[in-house]
Amino acid sequence: MSANRPRSPRAISVRSLIDYGIYVAFALLCVALAVASPVFATPENLFNVALQSSINALLAFGMTFVILTAGIDLSVGSLLAIGGALAGGLMVGGGVPWPVAAGAGLVAGTVLGFANGVAVTMFRIPPFIATLAMLSIGRGLTQLYTGGRPFTGLDPTFNQLGQGSVGPIPVPVLVMLVTVAIIWLVLRHTVFGRNVYAVGSNPEAARLAGVRVTRVLIGVYTISGCLAAMGGLVLTARLSSAQPTAGAGFELDAIAAVVVGGTSLSGGEGSILRTLVGALIIGVLNNGLNLLNVDPFVQPVVKGAVILIAVGLDRLKTRVADR
Numbered sequence: 604m605s606a607n608r609p610r611s612p613r614a615i616s617v618r619s620l621i622d623y624g625i626y627v628a629f630a631l632l633c634v635a636l637a638v639a640s641p642v643f644a645t646p647e648n649l650f651n652v653a654l655q656s657s658i659n660a661l662l663a664f665g666m667t668f669v670i671l672t673a674g675i676d677l678s679v680g681s682l683l684a685i686g687g688a689l690a691g692g693l694m695v696g697g698g699v700p701w702p703v704a705a706g707a708g709l710v711a712g713t714v715l716g717f718a719n720g721v722a723v724t725m726f727r728i729p730p731f732i733a734t735l736a737m738l739s740i741g742r743g744l745t746q747l748y749t750g751g752r753p754f755t756g757l758d759p760t761f762n763q764l765g766q767g768s769v770g771p772i773p774v775p776v777l778v779m780l781v782t783v784a785i786i787w788l789v790l791r792h793t794v795f796g797r798n799v800y801a802v803g804s805n806p807e808a809a810r811l812a813g814v815r816v817t818r819v820l821i822g823v824y825t826i827s828g829c830l831a832a833m834g835g836l837v838l839t840a841r842l843s844s845a846q847p848t849a850g851a852g853f854e855l856d857a858i859a860a861v862v863v864g865g866t867s868l869s870g871g872e873g874s875i876l877r878t879l880v881g882a883l884i885i886g887v888l889n890n891g892l893n894l895l896n897v898d899p900f901v902q903p904v905v906k907g908a909v910i911l912i913a914v915g916l917d918r919l920k921t922r923v924a925d926r
Contacts, residue, residue, distance in 0.1 A: 624916075625865055629880050629887070636891040643894055650773060656886030657775035658683075658841075660879055661834040662857035663864075664786055665716075665827030667878045670861050672803045672823050673870025674730035678719060679831040679857055680850035681741030686712040686832025688745045691754035691845025694761065701761035709832045715741060716828015720821030734824075738854070745847050754845040765841025775837050779879075782830070786875045799823060803870030859906065860885050863913040884909070 637644035662679045669676045690708035693699040699707075715737060722733035767774040790796035798819045801809040810816050834853075839845045864881025866873025888909065892902045 625863070625877050625880050625884075629884055632884065632887055632891075636887065636894070640891070640894040643891060646771070648890070648894075650771065650776070652883070652886045652890045653776045653779075654773045655890065656882050657773075657779040658834045658838050659853065659856045659860055659885060660779045660882035661782060661830050661837065662853055663860035663878050663882045664782060664875060665830035666854075666857045666861045667786075667864075667866055667873060667875055668799060668823035668826050669730070670858075670866050670868060671799050671870055671873050672806075672820055673868070674723065674820070674823070675734060675858070676716075676719065676824065676827045677731065677734040677854050678715070678737035678741055679827060679834075680853035681738045681745065682712045682715050682828050682831035683835035683838065683850035683853060684745045684847065685715070685741050685748070685835070687835030687839035687849055688749050688754065688845045688847060690761075690836055691757055691839050692748060694757050695754040695845075701758040705761065705764075705836050708836055709829060712832020712835065713825055713829040716831070717821060717825045719828065720824035723824065724817045724820050742851075749845070749847040751847055753847065755843065757839070757843055757845070762840045762843050765837050765839070766843070775841065778833075778837060782833075783875055783879050790875055795819070795822065800871055803867075803872070805871070856885055859910050859913075862910060865913070865916070868914070881913075 633643075642648055662683065666676055666679060686708035688708075689711050690701075690704040693704035693707055694701055697704075719730075719734055719737050722728045722736075723730050726733075728736075764774055764778075769777055790799065798809065798814045801812070801814055802816050802819045806816050809819075831850075835849065838849055842849075860882040861873070861878050862868065862881070863884055864874070864877035864879070866878060885906070888906060889902070892905060897905070
């Protein structure tokens, strides 16, 4: 009954402000930093911001799928590490051609993401606990495989994935843009995408409507693991080495990007384009605070405040939607 009740003009205005305010906030943040630091608005720095944001964006894209179903994935940092480490180890220690090694890294992240989905669905383990356990498992597997040492001397062609450019645009930025375009199409124009939103909105109603909820949930965690491993490949290529400690804490920035982008933690509502903007906001904040010589100990406080504001807006949006 309440779902069909007309909303007041005030509620519609507030809802529109929250939905599109992320783009306005991003523009205002960029303008403010351009005024505060002339270096910020230079093309070199803007490309640097996009480059720095690309890996977090890849993780955040996968996280968006998971959060749209009202879940969470704390393991993406560890899956990033194992994907990059496996690819690097096969290239350096096994003499495996880089495309095969990179494919193996992607498969590793995908399989572990699938395991997350199975734990959440088949064994009914809460997503927070299941992915927290995978965070530890993935990090441990990475340390065992690498012996705690980085792999260096990677194939120069592979390194172009992180260091190359097409014209003025860095390859990682192109990977980010192509990935977001594909995901936008999936979420907007495929049955699977519609089912992701349906499961997040009301899993029981989705099940009664014929949606195979278990398959959808396994699918989103699998996608998250694959994209985390892809981020690991890009980071490994960018550093020209596979670091066993890579990705530590990256899950926090990925979650922050999704939340700042307006995806509801309650599931069923969000946009991959807004996640991209959320990742760029995190990147702009990091870059701007460094350019302004803000104390490194203060920077996490600023980022935490931004996340709190974003979650507060999410709760406000939920209350407005119920009116």
